[in-house]
Each structure stands twice: as C-alpha cells, then as structure tokens.
Amino acid sequence: QVQLVESGGRLVQAGGSLSLSCAGSGPSFGSYAIAWFRQAPGKGRQFVGAVIWSGIRTYYADSVEGRFTISRDNSKNTAYLQMSNLKPEDTAVYYCAARSTFSGRTDYTDYDYWGQGTQVTVSS
DSSP: OOEEEEEOOOEEETTOOEEEEEEEESTTGGGSEEEEEEEOTTSOEEEEEEEOTTSSOEEEOTTTTTTEEEEEEGGGTEEEEEEOSOOGGGOEEEEEEEESOOTTOOSGGGOOEEOOOEEEEEEO
C-alpha cells in the first residue's frame, strides 16, 4: 500500500513551465509504477504519462509528448512531472496514481492508489 500527495500546482502564464511533485509514503513506493492524470472541469480523467518502477522508461500521451517529462527519485519516494510550454488547455487538476506495473494501462480505473490532486491553471 502507498499514500500519495501531490504538490506544486499554481497559476502560470501560457508558455511557462511548472514542476509538480508526487510524494509517496511507505517502503514500497519504489516498487510501483507511477502515472499522472489530469481532469479539467466537466471532463473525464485523462492519462498524461507514466514512469515504471525503476524510472528508466516513461510513457506520454500525445497531447503532452515533448512538453512534459516524468521522472522519479525512489531514494526520496517522490515522482515528478515537469511541464513546459504550457497551454491554457493544460488547465486541470493533476493527480498522481500508482499501480503494481504500468503494462500500458492508461485508464484511471486501472490504478489502485491516488493522491488528492493539485490545481494547475494556465492563463492565456
């Protein structure tokens, strides 16, 4: 079992950058795949990207490929979402989530553990 807490969300101008953190508790954090999702008002929860347990492989949604970077530091029980060239359509609540292995799972229902979310607002 793992508990997750996101932080770092704020208001940022279009074209700017922002880094989110996902802090995990428990000795097993390093054994989980970590994914980032986002949910804009009135929309479903959308897969952003994921990093496998070791951090050596990452996956991204087409909408963020080349702009967002996911990483993790298991010694700090923390995963990161670095966002650049932000657009107003990136405005959403961002969540991190964990499951035992990534296995190409991009549906939010496939994830077992969730943080509470952090708001990112991109102004035009």
